[in-house]
Amino acid sequence: MSEPGLVAERLLRVIDEGQRTATYKLALILALLDASASLADANGKAPQRLHTRVVAEQVVRLYLPQVRSYLGADAEDGPLRQISSGKSVTLRAVLALHLAAGGATTLEAARSRAPGELERCLDEVELNFARFPVLRLQVLGGVPLPFLYDVDWTENVSLGRLHAPGGGSIRFRDGASDQLVQLASLVRPLVEVHWVRQVARWNGIDVESEQLRRHLFGADRVAFPAWLRGSLAEVQDGRCFYCAEPLPAAAQVDHVLPWSRFPNDAVENLVLADSRCNASKRDFLVGIDHLSTWVRRNRCDLGATTAAATERGWPTDPDRSAALMRAGYAHLPEGTPLWIGRNRVAAEDLVAVRSVLAFDRPG
Numbered sequence: 404m405s406e407p408g409l410v411a412e413r414l415l416r417v418i419d420e421g422q423r424t425a426t427y428k429l430a431l432i433l434a435l436l437d438a439s440a441s442l443a444d445a446n447g448k449a450p451q452r453l454h455t456r457v458v459a460e461q462v463v464r465l466y467l468p469q470v471r472s473y474l475g476a477d478a479e480d481g482p483l484r485q486i487s488s489g490k491s492v493t494l495r496a497v498l499a500l501h502l503a504a505g506g507a508t509t510l511e512a513a514r515s516r517a518p519g520e521l522e523r524c525l526d527e528v529e530l531n532f533a534r535f536p537v538l539r540l541q542v543l544g545g546v547p548l549p550f551l552y553d554v555d556w557t558e559n560v561s562l563g564r565l566h567a568p569g570g571g572s573i574r575f576r577d578g579a580s581d582q583l584v585q586l587a588s589l590v591r592p593l594v595e596v597h598w599v600r601q602v603a604r605w606n607g608i609d610v611e612s613e614q615l616r617r618h619l620f621g622a623d624r625v626a627f628p629a630w631l632r633g634s635l636a637e638v639q640d641g642r643c644f645y646c647a648e649p650l651p652a653a654a655q656v657d658h659v660l661p662w663s664r665f666p667n668d669a670v671e672n673l674v675l676a677d678s679r680c681n682a683s684k685r686d687f688l689v690g691i692d693h694l695s696t697w698v699r700r701n702r703c704d705l706g707a708t709t710a711a712a713t714e715r716g717w718p719t720d721p722d723r724s725a726a727l728m729r730a731g732y733a734h735l736p737e738g739t740p741l742w743i744g745r746n747r748v749a750a751e752d753l754v755a756v757r758s759v760l761a762f763d764r765p766g
């Protein structure tokens with residue numbers, strides 16, 4: 404069992420590293436975190452190994468919205484630099500995918516519009532990440548100090564080798580993937596702060612730019628289309644998901660699992676709420692009643708919405724959404740306040756709360 408304190412301390416050192424030359428290591432940390440959470444088992448436990456392909460998918464998820472043109476007054480229009488000098492293989496591949504898929508900002512949209520280009524992009528990102536960030540993340544001060552995972556390849560690894568049976572396996576040290584998920588609410592905002600700071604520097608943008616932060620990481624970087632709002636409103640009978648009062652015209656789309664914990668725009672994670680509930684809920688996880696309603700809705704009532712989402716290339720993934728939610732609750736300490744209604748929080752029995760989510764991934 405790797406010591407919890409050790410993983411946290413080393414991670415903070417990697418994130419805080421002085422002379423960074425690209426955002427890849429930061430992307431890798433978030434990719435490992437998101438991949439681990441999205442594969443959480445029935446008890447919310449993170450997997451003990453990840454394939455490089457899965458990590459590459461998460462990396463592409465992160466960069467796809469980031470390569471769209473930055474239309475700030477403080478920088479030239481176009482994709483932002485994510486590397487201090489030279490050209491970025493990864494960013495070039497993701498930009499090519501973004502353009503080939505008609506400006507897609509989600510993996511799902513890219514998959515439905517340009518599946519061939521997506522596979523090419525994943526090949527490049529997978530190989531590039533396996534060769535460099537994966538091997539270098541745990542080198543601190545020039546010394547290899549594995550604290551999260553072990554791999555059995557070197558910089559000259561080929562895609563064929565990664566895809567061969569038993570290849571491409573990132574093996575977490577005992578308990579390290581769970582610790583990573585447990586640290587999510589600390590690690591993610593810290594990574595984002597450093598990421599924004601680096602990109603600001605390389606692009607000559609004010610470090611404090613709120614617009615830059617939103618461009619890179621904001622929940623509102625993708626607009627919610629009218630068909631999605633309409634479909635959710637129908638599922639909810641025109642009522643707020645949380646308080647059941649009639650929805651105002653300006654109903655807000657809320658991420659049930661807060662975006663700041665595990666970003667997930669899949670329809671399964673979206674509900675409509677009035678502004679008062681939405682403002683009160685903020686980044687809280689919801690209590691058992693809302694959680695039960697959410698599970699029931701996703702199982703029974705979301706058919707038309709997921710069909711519409713599939714048709715339009717909007718993310719829909721019940722398994723991933725459920726796994727992320729389980730990961731979100733898996734490591735909460737007893738006594739954590741959960742949001743149970745407008746301006747009301749309570750510490751609930753977490754064993755009971757988790758049991759609502761404890762079901763196996765189908766298939």
Ligand SMILES: [Zn+2]
Pocket residue numbers: 643644645646647648676677679680681
């Ligand atoms: Zn409400």
